[in-house]
Amino acid sequence: MKLRTKIRLSILAVIAGLALIARLFVQFSIVSGExxxxxxxxxxxxxxxxxxxxxxxxxxxxxxxxADNPPLHFIKRVTALPGETISIERGVVKINGxxxxxxxxxxxxxxxxxxxxxxxxxxFVIGDNRDQPREDYLLGLVATRLVDGRxxxxxxxxx
Amino acid sequence: MKWxxxxxxxxxVAAAMWQLWEHVFVSDETRITRxxxxxxxxxxxxxxxxxxxAIANDYENDHGLxxxxxxxxxRAFRAQSEAVFIYISDQKIExxxxxxxxxxxxxxxxxxxxxxxxxxxxxxxxxxxxxFRKTDDGWKLCxxxxxxxxxx
Numbered sequence: 178m179k180l181r182t183k184i185r186l187s188i189l190a191v192i193a194g195l196a197l198i199a200r201l202f203v204q205f206s207i208v209s210g211e212x213x214x215x216x217x218x219x220x221x222x223x224x225x226x227x228x229x230x231x232x233x234x235x236x237x238x239x240x241x242x243x244a245d246n247p248p249l250h251f252i253k254r255v256t257a258l259p260g261e262t263i264s265i266e267r268g269v270v271k272i273n274g275x276x277x278x279x280x281x282x283x284x285x286x287x288x289x290x291x292x293x294x295x296x297x298x299x300x301f302v303i304g305d306n307r308d309q310p311r312e313d314y315l316l317g318l319v320a321t322r323l324v325d326g327r328x329x330x331x332x333x334x335x336x
Numbered sequence: 337m338k339w340x341x342x343x344x345x346x347x348x349v350a351a352a353m354w355q356l357w358e359h360v361f362v363s364d365e366t367r368i369t370r371x372x373x374x375x376x377x378x379x380x381x382x383x384x385x386x387x388x389x390a391i392a393n394d395y396e397n398d399h400g401l402x403x404x405x406x407x408x409x410x411r412a413f414r415a416q417s418e419a420v421f422i423y424i425s426d427q428k429i430e431x432x433x434x435x436x437x438x439x440x441x442x443x444x445x446x447x448x449x450x451x452x453x454x455x456x457x458x459x460x461x462x463x464x465x466x467x468f469r470k471t472d473d474g475w476k477l478c479x480x481x482x483x484x485x486x487x488x
Contacts, residue, residue, distance in 0.1 A: 207459065209446075209459035209460060220457075243487060244486040249444060
């Protein structure tokens with residue numbers, strides 16, 4: 178085998194290996210909808226770290242699926258962890274009664290929710306966009322088993 | 337003229353064979369999949385007539401829309417959009433027993449649309465349950481629902 182052919186085959190093998198590793202550990206996703214603005218905007222390309230057993234951390238931006246077959250996928254921010262109680266009073270998110278600092282979003286005084294305990298194996302997620310009226314699809318409890326990925330990085334494809 | 341009658345004869349035989357093939361070997365699942373694909377293409381191209389053909393006259397959805405209103409909404413949507421692309425990313429056909437007259441299909445449709453006049457391009461994903469009924473004229477869409485999503 179010629180040296181040039183060997184080099185080409187080696188490069189191909191390395192690319193295939195990297196692609197395989199990437200397939201196992203990361204996933205790309207394109208944002209649709211405006212529920213995560215200003216952090217994420219429509220058409221942002223997200224690099225997600227695939228998680229099999231999600232360990233919840235407040236502030237994580239996660240991709241999760243619905244428990245339906247076939248499922249839909251959403252991207253939201255983890256705001257309350259298992260065992261905590263979350264409430265929203267005039268737009269201020271409170272965890273166990275204490276206000277939560279949220280530098281990534283705005284305060285919409287029209288947003289209110291009653292104190293809601295977060296059960297074990299669930300997280301409470303909210304979209305960063307609070308400029309719109311509160312709708313059920315913008316926030317809620319999600320089982321941690323449905324979390325498929327955690328945001329590592331994103332690229333703004335459209336300005 | 338002999339060659340012409342031969343060509344016509346061959347054409348007729350081929351058409352008959354095709355019909356036989358479709359009747360015997362094409363399953364209801366395949367027919368429904370084709371119908372969904374044809375409906376998506378009809379919306380993309382703004383071919384309301386073709387879309388209308390695929391929908392039963394007594395169609396209704398879970399918001400109370402009938403066939404006429406649905407077609408009017410789709411016509412308006414197409415009129416506002418420069419281009420529409422529909423990608424059926426997932427599809428689950430509920431088991432259709434042999435000879436069944438009804439079928440349910442759940443699809444995840446990703447709709448990419450560009451507004452007219454240089455407007456923005458939108459990407460929306462919808463999970464829809466489609467109900468089909470077998471008629472003398474083939475399968476027809478008779479109801480759609482947007483099932484509540486489960487996060488548990």
